[in-house]
């Protein structure tokens with residue numbers, strides 16, 4: 001069932017296959033909030049997973065993945081990087097994909113954060129494998145990589161002095177997802193710079209409006 005979020009005065013012209021649990025979806029929703037586009041997007045809740053397929057979604061995206069955005073023209077766009085770049089391109093003031101000196105750092109930060117989301121998703125999948133088919137080494141390696149991502153970000157975040165960009169949004173959504181699913185990892189420990197930065201970004205209206213919820 002489609003549900004509308006944001007300013008109800010404007011009729012939505014786009015449709016987003018959506019879940020309140022996906023970090024990739026949240027990245028798209030935070031982007032839409034930052035660009036003032038939420039009233040144009042109707043969200044359609046889907047519950048999917050690597051072994052849980054959805055016919056409606058697959059008709060739009062053969063990969064069965066969310067987020068998938070159906071544009072005003074009826075074209076399906078995926079994945080989250082493509083959708084965020086598209087939303088930036090149709091906004092009155094495109095600004096989340098800098099073209100100046102911050103361009104490559106912002107895209108690298110997005111890639112790093114997306115990779116962290118993939119690792120968190122992999123760990124969730126490992127958790128639901130049938131008993132006897134789980135592989136602890138996957139958790140261990142994923143945890144090590146996630147810690148390295150956080151160290152990388154912690155070492156660089158203080159040098160970020162410009163306006164918010166797509167890398168910041170992706171990183172905030174990845175860290176929030178770590179809290180949501182793997183709070184015991186305590187990513188803040190030993191990373192004061194990243195912690196202080198996150199304590200600011202997590203209170204932006206776009207982040208507050210898109211909090212994760214563990215519901216289908």
Ligand SMILES: N[C@@H](CCC(=O)N[C@@H](CS)C(=O)NCC(=O)O)C(=O)O
Nearest residue numbers: 022024048049050064065066079080
């Ligand atoms: N690279 C994709 C990743 C999207 C993704 O993995 N989404 C998960 C939910 S968090 C999904 O839809 N999984 C369903 C499946 O793998 O079939 C993106 O950036 O959008």
